[in-house]
Amino acid sequence: MDASTVDPTFDHLVAMSTPRGLYEHARGNQPRRAHGFCLDDNGRLLGVCARVHEPGAEVLRLARIALDYTLEATQRDGRMRNRRTDAGVWGDRPGLGDHWGRAVWGLGQVVASPWCDGGMRTLALGALHRAAEQRSPWRRTMAHAAVGAADALAAAPGDRPLLGLLLEARTALTGSSGVRGMQRWPEPRLTYANALIPEAHLAIGAALGDQAEVRRGLAQLEWLVALQTPAGHLSPVPSRGWAPGEPLPAFDQQPIEVASLAEAAARAHAITGDRSWGDVVVLAAEWFLGRNDVGVPLYDPATGGGCDGLTAVGPNPNQGAESTLAALATLQLAARFARVRA
Numbered sequence: 001m002d003a004s005t006v007d008p009t010f011d012h013l014v015a016m017s018t019p020r021g022l023y024e025h026a027r028g029n030q031p032r033r034a035h036g037f038c039l040d041d042n043g044r045l046l047g048v049c050a051r052v053h054e055p056g057a058e059v060l061r062l063a064r065i066a067l068d069y070t071l072e073a074t075q076r077d078g079r080m081r082n083r084r085t086d087a088g089v090w091g092d093r094p095g096l097g098d099h100w101g102r103a104v105w106g107l108g109q110v111v112a113s114p115w116c117d118g119g120m121r122t123l124a125l126g127a128l129h130r131a132a133e134q135r136s137p138w139r140r141t142m143a144h145a146a147v148g149a150a151d152a153l154a155a156a157p158g159d160r161p162l163l164g165l166l167l168e169a170r171t172a173l174t175g176s177s178g179v180r181g182m183q184r185w186p187e188p189r190l191t192y193a194n195a196l197i198p199e200a201h202l203a204i205g206a207a208l209g210d211q212a213e214v215r216r217g218l219a220q221l222e223w224l225v226a227l228q229t230p231a232g233h234l235s236p237v238p239s240r241g242w243a244p245g246e247p248l249p250a251f252d253q254q255p256i257e258v259a260s261l262a263e264a265a266a267r268a269h270a271i272t273g274d275r276s277w278g279d280v281v282v283l284a285a286e287w288f289l290g291r292n293d294v295g296v297p298l299y300d301p302a303t304g305g306g307c308d309g310l311t312a313v314g315p316n317p318n319q320g321a322e323s324t325l326a327a328l329a330t331l332q333l334a335a336r337f338a339r340v341r342a
Contacts, residue, residue, distance in 0.1 A: 003285030006335070008328045010058050012305035013045065016321060017062060020088050021069040026319045029305050036085045039099040041321035042069040046106030047148075048329050050113040053336075067110065067120060070103050071127055078130040096136040101144030104131050108148025112155045121155075128152055132161035135168055139186070140193060142172040143200035147263075150203035163208075170204050170213060173197060181244035184223045189243040193256050195224055199264035206271050214271060221264050225280055234258060234287040239309065249293045253310040255326035258284045262330040269337065278337040285334035288327045299327045 015030075016023045021037035022045050042065075049055065049063035073081045079094035080103055110116045110124035132149065136142050146169035149162045156162065175186030182188070186197065198220035205213030228236050230248065236257040238250040262284035269277035283291075288306065290297040298307040298315045305319035306327030 003282050003289055003331065003334045006285070006289070006299075006301060006331050008331045008335070009301070009304035010062060010328070012300070012303045012319060012324055013062060013321070013328075014058050015303075016324070017065055018086075019065060020086075021065060021084060022062075022321050024321055026308075026321075028317055029300075029303065029319045033086045036083060036091070037069065038084075039070065039073045039080055039082045040102050041325065042066045042073075043099065043103035043106035044322070044325045044329075046070055046103075047109035048325055048332065050106070050109035050116055051329075051332060052115075055115060063110075063116070063120075066106065067123065070106060071123060073099075073103065074127045074130060076130065078132065078134040080131070096134055096141065097138070098141050098144070100131065100134070100136060101138075101141035101148075104128065104145040105148035107131070108150070108152040111152035125152065125156065125159075129161045132165040135165075135172070139173060139175070140191075140196055142169045143196045145169065146173070146200045147196070147203045147267075150207040153207050166204050166207055169200065170208070170210070173200055173204075179244060184219050189241050190237050191241045192239070192254065193260040194237070195221060195257075195260040195264035198224065199260070199267050202264065202267045202271055206267075217264075218268060218272070221268055224261065225265070228261070229280075229283065233291045233293075234261070234283045235293050236261070236287070251293075251310065251312045252316070253293070255288070255298065255306055255309065255323040258287050259326035259330045262333050266333045266337065281330075281333050281337050284330050288330060298323075299331070304328060 021042050023031035024038045024041055025032040025035045046066035049059050052059050075094045079096055080100045081090045081092055081094050082099040083091040085091055107124040107128045111121050146166055149165045153159055153162045177185050177188045179188050198217040201213050201217030235249045236253045239252045239254045262281050265277045265280035288299040292310060296314050306324035307315035308318045308320050308323045309316040
């Protein structure tokens with residue numbers, strides 16, 4: 001199967017959702033309703049729907065569900081709630097964790113979307129402005145927020161709250177591990193969604209005209225790609241993370257790691273025009289389709305469901321929201337690259 005020609009389908013996400021939101025977990029392909037919803041996934045859903053090239057009725061409905069969830073989670077001071085029960089009761093206090101960064105990313109995609117109507121854009125930009133008053137203490141959270149703010153800024157040039165968030169994110173992302181073999185990386189160990197960090201450097205650099213920031217992002221991304229493609233196919237670092245001296249390949253491998261690499265490579269291609277970055281996007285899509293360390297697919301093209309991870313003996317059969325959205329986002333980007341090449 002050619003990864004660049006797979007047409008992502010949203011049937012599984014429709015089955016995983018209600019008007020209150022997208023369920024977080026699944027047992028097999030069935031939603032685990034007792035576990036409820038989270039903003040992490042509804043923010044992702046919002047962004048993935050906003051980037052659909054020609055959305056149909058199902059995608060439009062999912063986008064509105066995700067936007068409603070995100071707006072209801074956003075507080076006046078810009079902090080956000082994350083978890084809500086199946087009955088619609090919020091189960092946590094407003095905060096600035098990963099859910100905040102992922103929601104900012106999703107809102108940014110709405111503002112930048114060519115098809116979202118003016119009402120959706122106005123609501124999303126209002127929530128973005130509230131969120132932009134806050135600063136998360138966590139690097140990856142700020143990275144996600146920076147990518148969303150940068151994309152929104154392209155559609156709202158000169159927007160002061162978004163520019164302010166980008167300027168402070170640039171400072172928050174700096175660091176140096178000092179670990180041999182990881183000189184280009186800001187941390188002593190790779191953890192999760194690692195390519196999000198270089199993508200944020202690229203997005204910030206492009207938005208602010210900071211070429212040093214772009215070069216930093218490209219150098220980090222080149223190192224990550226080389227590390228995770230030792231045999232000509234994608235072999236992502238495991239869910240427990242990785243540091244120099246630890247063996248590779250290793251398991252379990254997570255779809256979120258693959259999707260973050262695809263996102264960063266697609267941005268690098270958009271900024272540089274270098275076709276080799278598009279090839280990385282295709283490698284990431286092929287990982288979901290079976291070109292991986294075990295040789296098994298993790299994506300069901302009939303339903304659009306994505307498996308929760310790759311173990312040494314095969315896929316985790318559960319098809320939760322995070323993994324499904326990771327697969328769909330990656331295939332979206334591969335299809336976009338195919339259109340660019342055409």
